[in-house]
Structures are given as structure tokens and as C-alpha cells.
Amino acid sequence: SKFEYVKQFETDDPCLQNCWIVVRIDGKAFHKFTDVHHYMKPNDERGLGLMTRAAQTVMADFSEVVLAYGQSDEFSFVFHKNCKLYNRRASKIMTNVVSLFASSFTLYWPRYFNTQELQYPPAFDARVVLYPSDDNLRDYLSWRQADCHINNLYNTCFWKLVQEKGLTPAQSQERLKGTLSSDKNELLYSQFNINYNNLPELYRKGTVLIRPRDAEAQSERETNNYRGYSASKKSERKPGSVVLHSDIIGKKFWEEHPYILNPKLYGS
Amino acid sequence: SKFEYVKQFETDDPCLQNCWIVVRIDGKAFHKFTDVHHYMKPNDERGLGLMTRAAQTVMADFSEVVLAYGQSDEFSFVFHKNCKLYNRRASKIMTNVVSLFASSFTLYWPRYFNTQELQYPPAFDARVVLYPSDDNLRDYLSWRQADCHINNLYNTCFWKLVQEKGLTPAQSQERLKGTLSSDKNELLYSQFNINYNNLPELYRKGTVLIRPRDAEAQSERETNNYRGYSASKKSERKPGSVVLHSDIIGKKFWEEHPYILNPKLYGS
Amino acid sequence: SKFEYVKQFETDDPCLQNCWIVVRIDGKAFHKFTDVHHYMKPNDERGLGLMTRAAQTVMADFSEVVLAYGQSDEFSFVFHKNCKLYNRRASKIMTNVVSLFASSFTLYWPRYFNTQELQYPPAFDARVVLYPSDDNLRDYLSWRQADCHINNLYNTCFWKLVQEKGLTPAQSQERLKGTLSSDKNELLYSQFNINYNNLPELYRKGTVLIRPRDAEAQSERETNNYRGYSASKKSERKPGSVVLHSDIIGKKFWEEHPYILNPKLYGS
Amino acid sequence: SKFEYVKQFETDDPCLQNCWIVVRIDGKAFHKFTDVHHYMKPNDERGLGLMTRAAQTVMADFSEVVLAYGQSDEFSFVFHKNCKLYNRRASKIMTNVVSLFASSFTLYWPRYFNTQELQYPPAFDARVVLYPSDDNLRDYLSWRQADCHINNLYNTCFWKLVQEKGLTPAQSQERLKGTLSSDKNELLYSQFNINYNNLPELYRKGTVLIRPRDAEAQSERETNNYRGYSASKKSERKPGSVVLHSDIIGKKFWEEHPYILNPKLYGS
Numbered sequence A, B, C, D: 001s002k003f004e005y006v007k008q009f010e011t012d013d014p015c016l017q018n019c020w021i022v023v024r025i026d027g028k029a030f031h032k033f034t035d036v037h038h039y040m041k042p043n044d045e046r047g048l049g050l051m052t053r054a055a056q057t058v059m060a061d062f063s064e065v066v067l068a069y070g071q072s073d074e075f076s077f078v079f080h081k082n083c084k085l086y087n088r089r090a091s092k093i094m095t096n097v098v099s100l101f102a103s104s105f106t107l108y109w110p111r112y113f114n115t116q117e118l119q120y121p122p123a124f125d126a127r128v129v130l131y132p133s134d135d136n137l138r139d140y141l142s143w144r145q146a147d148c149h150i151n152n153l154y155n156t157c158f159w160k161l162v163q164e165k166g167l168t169p170a171q172s173q174e175r176l177k178g179t180l181s182s183d184k185n186e187l188l189y190s191q192f193n194i195n196y197n198n199l200p201e202l203y204r205k206g207t208v209l210i211r212p213r214d215a216e217a218q219s220e221r222e223t224n225n226y227r228g229y230s231a232s233k234k235s236e237r238k239p240g241s242v243v244l245h246s247d248i249i250g251k252k253f254w255e256e257h258p259y260i261l262n263p264k265l266y267g268s
């Protein structure tokens, strides 16, 4: 029709080739959302479990995702460097991911929150960020995990002071102002007899999702059973995802799972 | 932390100022989705109603939307030219819209489909398109509504031939190949005693959502009661949205609702 | 060859359709360049003449330019809204314009500076800016012309105080700090017997280049000789450009030259 | 002023961090330009020399360039990965480079073409291309040098057939259609007693510009005099550039000049 010319106003937004594509989604106004839905403070296992469930749905649908990392109201999905999904169109990738995440979060809500009904539909923003090198990508993931740690340590102290010492939020904030990590560890230990490092890894490290095959690879190799986990045997890659709460800042994780970043596995 | 530098790899993606911002969302693989969920063919009132419900949720949340238009598995949201939402960042706008749409679709599913359960979480893509002039914007909306008409006329014929004449899909397609609109109208009338123009406007025109205030403006003016629907009285603008199935290709609609495109109403 | 894949790393950068495309070029470090080449202060007629000559070369080569405006070490080229040059690729447009400007500036240097030799090759930056509406475009041009006026008034005072009253640059700057336009006009009049408005329009208004046909249009129309300056007679449009130093902030200029912004003249 | 809002229509266009930034410039319509100026066919030493001179001017001005490669009417400038020039704004970088190249080409024309006067100012386009990995960058440069070789072999045959065998251009083209490289080598040898590999490297390999320091590094190291060519001694890096006609496809060049791609030398 004579109206079709308007299609030309659409623009293409391809991601630069040979870069890791990260899609990070983050809950919109989850300060309010978690309040309205009576999330436990500072960590609600139901909420975190539901986030992970939604992220697993994304991983099941998008086989190009090699790893996902989540904490608080956010999740990051790492698409491998050679990924050709939607011709690498940024809008297509991020909107498909975020909408699937949002609908999964909503669909699976009752399985995690039982009688606590969902009061209104949640929204998430999403963005695409490109990382040219493996080091950049690892630093990105380290940035998010360090953020998890810092916030969790602070929030743990904050809510202990409020919930168990009866401080007002303002007083609690004042008490923590200027404290170092070591101060907060000490505070937890001396005042609440809590060894921070014994708190659940879920809270301290967040959630790492990788492919079953990548998770198994190490032990298989060790038992000398590992043969030919290779690009040519992509079919061997199992669908789904494995849930970990590992440290991904240090190099141990990456040494144990060398296949995650190995581009050979994703074709050129 | 030493990892924070990775934040700099994020890029800004502002929409050009003084342009209409259109966000169009479209169901991912709804060919399959509608099949799995036994949608009526060619139009399922429940499905269309649910799409509209989700779009209304978006309009309730994003007051900058002046009009939305939907048909089939898609919806377009028009943000006014001076809209400052998220500093006009394209990614922020489209991902918030599409994720809210997806979670609303999922949350309200049971209200429309009752015992027909949602089998898996639906995804939608989204894109931002900019239109510099009012004419460009109207041509965009005309393009979508013309698309609705063309598809609906075709699909109505196609399924009548299949459902009532027992043609196979392939035969039905063959029968319709090369036919003009007039041929299809004639076919419906002669073979099925259907006057296409009497079919529900919902199917033929799709769904137009506007603001209550914009919908009322005309009659108020006519009854001489209209006083000062103006930018300075934004508070008068009611939340929510009014559902229409009007023709938006001709100029009548725009003459009757002059406030929709009037930039004065949205600040400079 | 096996290296050709690298071509895919190139990205397209089309300008949004139906927008005015402005290319503004600006001399790199012309503070130093004008010093080294002993430009007259605050305005050097040779320098301004050479800039105009280079801009005319650009207009001769790029027929899609409908108007150019220059002042100081900068020039803006306005490409009409429907311009299809290089498929509206921004990089192609700005680099061709700026390199042609730079080589023209260099080639024609001796014609303007005679025995004053060019000491080193000058560079210019360039940028593309899009304006959706005619008002936006006119405001852009007004912004540049107002900038010309403000700088010229200031510089005229500054150099008078230095050159004729023997103030040091620092003293001159101090003397002018916080003065209004009216103060500066008054200063020129009372101290130097200069009526600012009598200074050359070249200095006060900058340089406007339009097409011969657009320049003639008005008088022709008035003498009733104007017949059919229309899109269908593009051949009538003469090449080259006419040099004016008109005010382009007020509406008079635009009323007198209605063809400049008229999109009908450039095809749809 | 009230017009300043138009500045907001400008957009930022930063290059993704940690990528090699390549600016490639290419002569506009040099088919005609070389004809008009009676360039020798297929290679004109004056023209190639002038291109190199202009490229050296660019390298002298932009210390972030680590290597430049030129052939025919094009030159590529490689900015190192950590380059912060103009905040990595693509438009700023490419327009400054291309305009300086164009004005240098024009300014130095007489030194290379003597009495052959420049008939009109030349233009060049420019583009920015990003390469995430060293391999991508090397493949880019290999692509350009392979292009040089292929064109030069073809053009050498083509013009020999025209100039020495009296074929028309059409006949010459016909004669070469479908020939392999080996066929062309054989043709040159059997018909013109030319050993292609003995033709000047300038024609066969194009021109490589590197920094004096990078050129020296190897021999210094070998003589054991190399101490601390490091980021902290940037001052050691000499300005200017060294002209080579080396093969840059094989690894030998890169092994001999390991400093060119070494990011440590350019700060993080």
C-alpha cells in the first residue's frame, strides 16, 4: 500500500561481531515490588528462586546463552561471541529475552509464593552491552558478583540492626556509615554471633547458570572419560541449565569450566 | 571496585528529539502459540481481548502514550513527541513496555481463557521507530490498520473455505491466489452470504486505545461544555484508556479527536 | 579471499528519513591557525572570503544542499529532507563534505592570502545533526547567527580596547566582564565613535549561501515573471550559489525566499 | 539564547572500548581524478608518493595511530585499542583525519606533480570500523593488502595488453576474464618477459607506515641494546613514521615488530 514507505524509518541495530553480548535485565521499581509482596529482608528465597526459574526458561529458549548470572532483582545473560541470533540485532535480542523473563516470572509466581498473590504485573528493563575480550567479560561478571557481595554484607548488617536491635532504618544507616567490610564482618560476629562466610552462598555469591555439559566437563575429564566435547558434537550439549552459587571472580571457576568461554564450541 | 570500568562499555541510545516515538511489540512465534492454545480461527475474541487488556496496562503505567493500536499478535504504542521518559533512551523504553506487556498478558490470561491453561510463557519482540512528522505517524498507523484489513479479509475467506467448504489449507490457498479485495468480498457474499462490512469492527479495524479525555473532548466541545482542556490542566487527563475500533486511516477520526496529536498538550 | 569477512564489521549509519540533515564543519585549533597566519583581528576578510569560497565548492558539488551558513571558522550545510545522497549514510556525507571543504580551502588559499604562505595543512571536524521540523532547522540557523553576533560584538570591543586603548588582553577581558549587549554598543559608540550597526554585515551576520534560483524567485514573482519554479523543472535550478549576509533569524528572509524550505521542490 | 536547545539534537557516537579503531579513507571518483591528472597506468609513483606524504602528516598529528596502510586511492589508519582521542567519538576522529589528509594531499601536490597543476580540489570519504581482536585487525590489513595484490596483478596485465599489444580496453578485459593468478603471472612472463615478483614492492604490497621506534625495536633487541621500550617511556617514541612496503599478511612482519600491537605500550 501507499503507506508502506513508513517501514523504511526502522533502523537496524546490529551488535559488533566477535564480541560477547551481555543482556542484563533488572526489575523496575523492585524496592516497591518487594515491599508490596512482603519479601523477606534482606533476602527472600522465594523471590530469588523465582528469578532463577525465569532465567532458566530464558536459557532453555536461547541456546546461544553460555552463562547467566543473577542477584537481587537482576540477571545477566551471556551470549557467545559468534552468536548469530536475529542477525545480532540488539533490539530483537533484548526484547525477546526480557519479555520471556517477565512472562516466566509471572507464570511461575504461584509455585514460589503460594498464597501470596501477585498484586500487579512486574516490569523489567533490559540492555545490551558488548565486551570485546574474555577479560572484559570476566570483569563484567566480577563486577556484578562484587556488587552482590557488597550489597548483601551491608543489607545483612542493616536488617539485623533493625530487626534484632530495634534500630530505626535511619539509625541503622547511620551506624553503618563509613564502615569497611572488615568492620561489618566484625559487627555481625560480635553483635549477632554470625560468621558471614557461613551464610548461604545463594545470598553471598548470587546465582550462576551454566549448561549441564559445561558443568560436567571437568569431572569427566578427570575421570578420563572425557572424549570429544566439541563443536562437531553440539548435539551432546544438553538443554537446560545447572544452578551454582560459585565464586566467579577468581580463576578457579574458569579453569574448572574451560568450555564456557571456548569459542571453538560455538562455531566461527 | 577495580571491575567498575566495565560500566563504560554501556552505550546511550537516545531517540532523536521532536519525533514521535512508536514502540511496536509483536508476539514471538504466535503461529504456534495460537495453535497450542486452540485460538479460534481466524479471530479469537479472548486472545484479542487479552492483548487489549495488556496494552491498557501499559497505557496506565506510561502516561506519555497518547494512542495505542493493536491487531493480530501486535500492538503499537505512540509516545508523544516531547516525551522525556527515561531521557528518551530507546532500550529503556522498549524493554519496559514489552516486559510489562508480557507479564500482563500472562497475569490476565485466566480471566480471558478460563480453563484453557497457559502452556508456556509467551515472548514478544519490540522495536522503537521514530516518525518526524504527524503525517508520517498517521501513515504508520494507516499501514498497520491496512495490514489488519488485508489479513483479516484473506483469513476470513481462507477459513470459511476450509471450515465450511471442506477445502484443505492448500486448496484454500490456491483458490484465493491472485484474488483482489473485491473478489474476496464477492466470494464471502455469494458463497457464504456474508457481508464483510457487517463483520465485527474488532476484526476488521483492530483496536484503538486513546485517553478518556481525548475521547470525550469532541462531544464536550459540541455541547459547548468544553473549557480549557489544556496543558496547564494535565491533571484533568484521566488515567486509563478508552477502547475503540474506529477507522484511523481517514481524517474523520483525527478531526474528531484533535487533541491526540496536539503537542501543546504535552509541554514543550 | 578468506579475509573478506572483516567487511562485515562495517556498520551502516543512515540518517532518519524526512529530517533536515545539517553538516557543520569547524576549523581545528583555529585559534592557533589564525595566529600563525596573522589573521586580522577580530575579523579577517581574506579568511572569511576563503571559507566562503570553500563552502561554494561544496555547494557546487552537492546539489542537495539548499542553504549554507558560515561564520568564524565554521560552516553549516543544510541538506534537504528528502535527500537520498549516499543513501543518507551519515559518515559518507560528512566525510565527503569536510574533505572537499578542506582541500578547497587549501587549494584556494593563495588567491586570498597572496604572499602569506600556508604554513601547514588545516584540519576541520564535521558532524551530522538531524532536525525533524522546519522550526527546528530555523532555530538551528538562528542559534549559529546569534552566536556570530554575540562573539563579534564581544570581539570588536575586546580588540578595540587592546589595539586602540592599549589594554592588555587580561585588562580588556576584565573590562568587558558582565557587560550586556547594550553596554558594549554604548562602549563602542562613546569610546570609539563606532555605531555597531554600521559595521559590515559580513562581520555581524555571517555568510548565507543559497541557490541562484532561490535568490531570484522573489523578485521574479513580484514582477510577475515567475512561472513554474517547480520540482518538475529542476533543470531550472542553476548551479552555484549566491552570497548573502542577511538576517536569517527573523521571518522576513524566509518569506522572501519561500522556496528554500519547500519540500515540494526536492521530490518526495 | 532561546535557540540553544537545538544543541541537544546532536548525538554522541563513541567507539566501543577495547577495540582497534580503523579509519579508512578512499578517494572520491579517483577513476576520473587520475584520468584528468594524467596518472601513469596502472601505478603512478607521484600519486602514490603523495598519498603516503598525506598519510604521514596524519600520523604526525595523531600520535594514537600505530600503523597505517595504503594502496591505490585509499589509506587505513589504525588507532590503538586504548586510544582516548576525542573520547573515541567516531565522527570527530574520522572527519579530523580525512580533512587533514585532503588538505595535505592538496598542499603537497606540487612537490609531487610539479608542472602538472591540480585541476580541482579532491574529496575523500572516510569510515570508522572497529575490530575487537588482534586477529580481526590483522585480517583487516591482510584483506586490504590482498586487494592491492589482486588489483595490481590484474591492472599490470590489463595495461600491458593495451599499451604494448595494442588491445582495446574491451579486448584486454575479455582476454583476462576468468584467468587465475597463475595464468596472469604466466602471461606477464611469456608475453612481456616480466617476472611479476620483481616489480616494485610499492606496487605489489602497497605502503606500510609504522613508528620509528617500532621499526627499530627489533634490531635493537637483537643487539641487546633494547632496554625498556615501555609505556612509561613514551617520550622515547619518536614522532613521524617509517615507510615500508613489507608483506603484512604473513606472521613474519608481526614477529619482527611485536610492539605495534602490544597494548601495554599505550596505557590501559
Ligand SMILES: Nc1nc2c(ncn2[C@H]2C[C@H](O)[C@@H](COP(=O)(O)OP(=O)(O)OP(=O)(O)O)O2)c(=O)[nH]1
Pocket: A026, A027, A028, A029, A030, A031, A032, A034, A039, A040, A041, A042, A043, A044, A045, A047, A048, A072, A073
Ligand atoms: N526484601 C527484599 N528486597 C529485595 C530482594 N531482592 C531485591 N530487593 C529489592 C532491594 C532493592 O530495593 C531493589 C533492587 O534495587 P534496584 O537498584 O534495582 O532498584 P529498583 O528496582 O527499586 O529501581 P529501578 O527501577 O531498578 O531503578 O529490590 C530481596 O530478596 N528481598
Ligand SMILES: Nc1nc2c(ncn2[C@H]2C[C@H](O)[C@@H](COP(=O)(O)OP(=O)(O)OP(=O)(O)O)O2)c(=O)[nH]1
Pocket: B026, B027, B028, B029, B030, B031, B032, B034, B039, B040, B041, B042, B043, B044, B045, B047, B048, B072, B073
Ligand atoms: N487462530 C488465530 N491466530 C492468530 C490470531 N491472532 C494472531 N494469530 C496468529 C496468526 C499468525 O500466524 C500469527 C501472527 O503472525 P506473525 O507474522 O506475527 O508471525 P509469528 O508470530 O508466528 O512469528 P514472529 O515470531 O512474529 O516472526 O499469529 C487469532 O486471533 N486467532
Ligand SMILES: Nc1nc2c(ncn2[C@H]2C[C@H](O)[C@@H](COP(=O)(O)OP(=O)(O)OP(=O)(O)O)O2)c(=O)[nH]1
Pocket: C026, C027, C028, C029, C030, C031, C032, C034, C039, C040, C041, C042, C043, C044, C045, C047, C048, C072, C073
Ligand atoms: N583573528 C581572527 N581569528 C579568527 C577569525 N575567525 C576565527 N578566528 C579564530 C577565533 C577563535 O579562536 C577560533 C574559532 O574558535 P573555536 O571555538 O572554533 O576554537 P578552535 O578552532 O581554536 O578550537 P577547536 O579545535 O574548534 O575546538 O578561530 C578571524 O577572522 N580572525
Ligand SMILES: Nc1nc2c(ncn2[C@H]2C[C@H](O)[C@@H](COP(=O)(O)OP(=O)(O)OP(=O)(O)O)O2)c(=O)[nH]1
Pocket: D026, D027, D028, D029, D030, D031, D032, D034, D039, D040, D041, D042, D043, D044, D045, D047, D048, D072, D073
Ligand atoms: N592510473 C592510475 N589510476 C589509479 C592509481 N591509483 C588509483 N587509481 C584509480 C584506479 C581506480 O579507478 C580508482 C580507485 O578505485 P575506487 O574503487 O576507489 O573508485 P573511485 O575512486 O573511482 O570511486 P569511489 O568514489 O571510490 O567509489 O583510482 C594510479 O596510481 N594510477
Ligand SMILES: O=P(O)(O)OP(=O)(O)OP(=O)(O)O
Pocket: none
Ligand atoms: O515479522 P514480519 O515478517 O512481519 O516483518 P518484520 O517484523 O519487519 O521482520 P522482523 O521481525 O525480522 O523485524
Ligand SMILES: O=P(O)(O)OP(=O)(O)OP(=O)(O)O
Pocket: none
Ligand atoms: O539502575 P542503577 O541505579 O543500578 O544504575 P543503572 O542501571 O546503570 O542506571 P539506569 O537503569 O538508568 O541505566
Ligand SMILES: O=P(O)(O)OP(=O)(O)OP(=O)(O)O
Pocket: none
Ligand atoms: O567503494 P567500494 O566499491 O570499494 O566498496 P565500499 O567502499 O565498501 O562501498 P561504499 O564506498 O559505498 O561504502
Ligand SMILES: O=P(O)(O)OP(=O)(O)OP(=O)(O)O
Pocket: none
Ligand atoms: O567546539 P565548541 O567548544 O564550540 O563546542 P562543540 O563543538 O559542541 O564541542 P565539540 O567540538 O567537542 O563537539
Ligand SMILES: [Mg+2]
Pocket: A026
Ligand atoms: Mg538501573
Ligand SMILES: [Mg+2]
Pocket: A026, A027, A028, A029, A030, A031, A073
Ligand atoms: Mg531494579
Ligand SMILES: [Mg+2]
Pocket: A026, A027, A072, A073, A074
Ligand atoms: Mg537492581
Ligand SMILES: [Mg+2]
Pocket: B026
Ligand atoms: Mg517481525
Ligand SMILES: [Mg+2]
Pocket: B026, B027, B028, B029, B030, B031, B073
Ligand atoms: Mg508474531
Ligand SMILES: [Mg+2]
Pocket: B026, B027, B072, B073, B074
Ligand atoms: Mg504479527
Ligand SMILES: [Mg+2]
Pocket: C026
Ligand atoms: Mg567544537
Ligand SMILES: [Mg+2]
Pocket: C026, C027, C028, C029, C030, C031, C073
Ligand atoms: Mg574551531
